[in-house]
Structures are given as C-alpha cells and as structure tokens.
Amino acid sequence: MKKILVSACLLGYNCKYNGKNNLNEKVIKLKEEYEIIPVCPEVFGGLSTPRKKSERLNDKVISEINEDVTVFFNKGAEKTLEIAKKEEPSFCVFKENSPSCGVNNIYDGSFSNNKIIGKGVTTELLENNGFKIISELDLI
Numbered sequence: 001m002k003k004i005l006v007s008a009c010l011l012g013y014n015c016k017y018n019g020k021n022n023l024n025e026k027v028i029k030l031k032e033e034y035e036i037i038p039v040c041p042e043v044f045g046g047l048s049t050p051r052k053k054s055e056r057l058n059d060k061v062i063s064e065i066n067e068d069v070t071v072f073f074n075k076g077a078e079k080t081l082e083i084a085k086k087e088e089p090s091f092c093v094f095k096e097n098s099p100s101c102g103v104n105n106i107y108d109g110s111f112s113n114n115k116i117i118g119k120g121v122t123t124e125l126l127e128n129n130g131f132k133i134i135s136e137l138d139l140i
C-alpha cells in the first residue's frame with residue numbers, strides 16, 4: 001500500500017492548539033487506499049497541547065502573547081522532514097491555514113483572522129525538499 005503523510009488533527013487527534021481536532025471525513029476515507037502516517041509538527045517541536053495560538057510573521061512564528069516560538073516550529077518541521085525522508089510518501093495532506101501545515105493560505109500574523117497567501121513552516125520545508133503537499137480543502 002502506498003503511504004501518505006497526514007496532519008494528525010485531520011484524523012481526529014486532539015493535537016490542535018486548543019486541545020481539539022479538525023476531523024475530516026474525506027481524509028479518513030483515504031485510509032481505504034493508503035497507509036496513513038499521522039504527523040503533528042507542533043507536537044514534534046515540543047509544544048504542549050493545548051498551547052497558545054501562533055501565526056507566522058515574516059520569517060518568525062509569534063504566539064498570541066507575543067512570544068517568539070519559531071524554534072519550536074522549525075524543530076517540528078525538521079522532525080517531519082526526517083519522517084518524510086524515511087517513509088517516502090506518495091504525497092502529504094496537510095491542514096490549510098495552519099502556521100505549520102498551511103498549504104495555500106495562512107493567517108497574517110496580526111491575530112485578527114486575516115488570511116494571506118502563504119505556507120506553513122513545515123509545508124515550506126517539505127516542498128523545498130521535493131515532497132508534494134495538498135490541502136485537505138483540495139480533496140474531492
């Protein structure tokens with residue numbers, strides 16, 4: 001069976017910043033065709049759950065209480081890349097809008113619910129290493 005890497009929150013893991021998940025039935029259905037490897041870069045990076053909401057701002061990631069959490073996000077991205085290199089997934093399905101996993105859009109760093117075109121830290125690193133990433137919103 002071919003493998004895919006999937007944002008763990010889309011599979012129902014409660015690893016989202018608020019301790020909840022983003023369970024998505026279309027993503028669950030992929031289990032019929034692929035071996036699923038769940039990843040949560042923010043947990044891999046050492047952040048606790050629940051945790052403060054964070055957004056990318058230029059080359060940093062800042063939490064809603066203005067802490068610079070870039071190092072945790074970079075560490076999580078590196079760990080996810082390590083897993084991707086080992087597992088060689090056909091593609092990855094990542095959670096849109098997340099500062100780690102966003103594929104087409106992210107929040108703009110102002111914590112005012114504005115989205116901009118951009119990618120999460122992990123998505124960017126994996127794409128730069130040749131991995132194909134799609135957003136859960138692009139699943140048919």
Ligand code: SF4
Pocket residue numbers: 007008009010015016017039040041042043095098100101
């Ligand atoms: S880092 Fe990715 S997998 Fe983890 S909760 Fe955020 S969107 Fe989901």
